[in-house]
Amino acid sequence: MIRICNWEKxxxxxxxxxxxxxxxxxxLDNRQWHELGDGPARVLVELWLLASESDPGxxxxxxxxxxxxxxxxxxxSTMLAAxxxxxxxxxxxxxxxxxxxxTQRRGETExxxxxxxxxxxxxxxxxxxxxxxxxxxxxxxxxQARRREGISVEDIMAGLTxxxxxxxxxxxKHLNASTFLGPDERWAEDWYVAEVKTVVEDKRPVLDEKFKxxxxxxxxxxxxxxxxxxxxxxxx
Numbered sequence: 001m002i003r004i005c006n007w008e009k010x011x012x013x014x015x016x017x018x019x020x021x022x023x024x025x026x027x028l029d030n031r032q033w034h035e036l037g038d039g040p041a042r043v044l045v046e047l048w049l050l051a052s053e054s055d056p057g058x059x060x061x062x063x064x065x066x067x068x069x070x071x072x073x074x075x076x077s078t079m080l081a082a083x084x085x086x087x088x089x090x091x092x093x094x095x096x097x098x099x100x101x102x103t104q105r106r107g108e109t110e111x112x113x114x115x116x117x118x119x120x121x122x123x124x125x126x127x128x129x130x131x132x133x134x135x136x137x138x139x140x141x142x143x144q145a146r147r148r149e150g151i152s153v154e155d156i157m158a159g160l161t162x163x164x165x166x167x168x169x170x171x172x173k174h175l176n177a178s179t180f181l182g183p184d185e186r187w188a189e190d191w192y193v194a195e196v197k198t199v200v201e202d203k204r205p206v207l208d209e210k211f212k213x214x215x216x217x218x219x220x221x222x223x224x225x226x227x228x229x230x231x232x233x234x235x236x
Contacts, residue, residue, distance in 0.1 A: 002060040004092055011051075035089065039082050046071050047060055123143045126156065131164070136177075159186075
């Protein structure tokens with residue numbers, strides 16, 4: 001719950017939820033009002049309008065989430081930041097329930113921030129080893145998504161080791177890091193290359209162990225000289 005400070009001094013109605021509220025010119029000379037900034041100043045006016053609906057007036061009994069939706073803010077963190085500015089400047093007060101909600105929100109935000117920083121540190125180790133360093137921010141988002149899914153750093157880095165060995169053997173082009181870390185789980189593939197054995201023919205000559213000279217195959221037959229008959233004596 002939120003209480004508007006000095007509500008009874010500046011606003012008083014016989015019926016709740018009036019069609020209009022009072023905006024005093026004295027606000028123009030309020031230094032704290034001018035120090036608010038556009039966002040919190042707008043929220044303050046909107047809170048005044050909401051407070052006029054309550055009975056007794058001057059209170060906004062909405063949770064942080066409901067208030068965020070009612071004032072059409074993007075998220076509760078932005079809403080909470082504006083409320084804290086208004087509280088510090090003395091325009092509103094927080095009830096205990098809203099303070100507890102705010103503390104819980106801040107704790108969740110801080111935890112998420114710490115986790116995000118841890119993911120960035122882990123990713124830097126991966127990025128240094130990945131050979132194709134393009135699209136770093138996209139790859140970082142993919143890394144954070146995998147880590148939030150519960151995938152360990154060790155599993156991803158083991159997949160990177162298999163991947164690098166595969167690419168070194170095949171010589172294929174590397175994937176973008178965001179693809180490697182993407183939802184298709186390319187990091188989890190085996191990246192297996194069957195071992196290829198090359199048979200090298202031994203062309204060295206076989207040595208004759210006795211004479212230590214190249215072995216010569218045995219010639220089983222040799223061509224013989226053709227014998228020509230001797231001319232007969234007395235032949236002309």
